Amino acid sequence: MRVEGGGNMADARAVGAQIRMRLPSLTPLEGKVAADILARKDIDAATPLRDVAQGSGVSEAMVVKVAKKLGFAGFRDFRQGLIAYYSSDTAALHSEIGPADTAGEIVQKVFRTAMQALEETFAILDLAAFERAADFLHRARVRDFYGLGGSAQIARDVSHKFLRIGIRTQVFDDAHMMAMSASLLGQGDVALAFSHSGTTSAVIDAVELARSNGAWTIAVTNYADSPLARMVDVVLCSTAQNNPLLGENATARIAQLNLLDALFVAVAQRDRAAADANLSRTMRAVQAKRKL
Structure with a gap:
């Protein structure tokens, strides 16, 4: 459902x-x-x-x-x-960037537009959906993330965070690799799809296959009525106002990164002792690679 x-x-x-x-x-x-x-x-x-x-x-x-x-x-x-x-x-908060804007005006407008995206994404966030997504990711046997282009970069960012607390995930940003991944998922697994538009065919096809195999499916998208959003178990929506120069995707990325940061924390809280222990281990491993 x-x-x-x-x-x-x-x-x-x-x-x-x-x-x-x-x-x-x-x-x-x-x-x-x-x-x-x-x-x-x-x-x-x-x-x-x-x-x-x-x-x-x-x-x-x-x-x-x-x-x-x-x-x-x-x-x-x-x-x-x-x-x-x-x-x-x-x-x-939002105002269009003009060709005559000074450096100070550009910085202010870009920052304020990002702040608007955060405020509005928080306002529309469905907390019940958020909790269910966290439960799925916490309980999952396999967690595969799908996304192309900029969406893949968001997937990699959250995958990195999960690895720090000992939760292994895989990111797939190729249509064929997504299809192979989805074909191997089953009950108790999660496919987490990232698509700003919710219309990326490679992502939609992979999610459809994963769900037909019994996996839980989650979408992070900007449009609640998109084809991707309509087919998954849980939708987490971001929102951003379009900007002719920056584009809608760039601003939405800020909101999605923060939304996924919150989801990461919610998953970690479900077994905080294990998360803290694994975080200490991974931090020590990284610190050993740093030159003093």
Whole structure:
């Protein structure tokens, strides 16, 4: 049974994240309407549905449909959510990087955008899903991690942390190797998949095979409605606002690294004595390689 990756829409910080997470499930026209509305920072409690519809060149019914597909009860609920979100300190953290920005402005904007990703990922985090993922990883016989490109780097980072406490994992970043790994997994094993978009075919194919063989499956992704998220047992969602220069993936990586750090700690806490003992052993082994 899949555990949903969504968070609490009542939290103003989560509104922008929840909208972005659902964008891939919209049609191109619906996505344009949603993007148009999100770009309007002037919406207030008096903004009528008619004005919003005219601004996007669509019917009022289409705006209501988009609002419902984004998880709101209707236009008024959508409007109130946006007002609360754009009034929050979290939304104010993001600002676009311009060609005339100074070094100081660039650093500030990059850092603040990363802070926004962390705040919003925390706001949408499903703690029940997080706990279940930690249980799966703790109890697993074999733990195989799948990811391509930047996602593979995140997988390697968390694999390194787990090795420090004596939990062995393997990272696969090649389609054929993923398939071979998945074919050997079974009950009591875990396939942990990393895919920002949730649409990477090599990762999806491997997860599908692993799950058909009885393995537990976990996805770390930016989109709760993506093909990968829909097929796994547990979804852990990150979120990040797109930036034309940095890209969405770069900012999401910060949130995912922190999310996986928390997952690592949660797994270690399930047998803290063994984790501490193994950490001491691995630290001594590394220290012996350092020159004084």
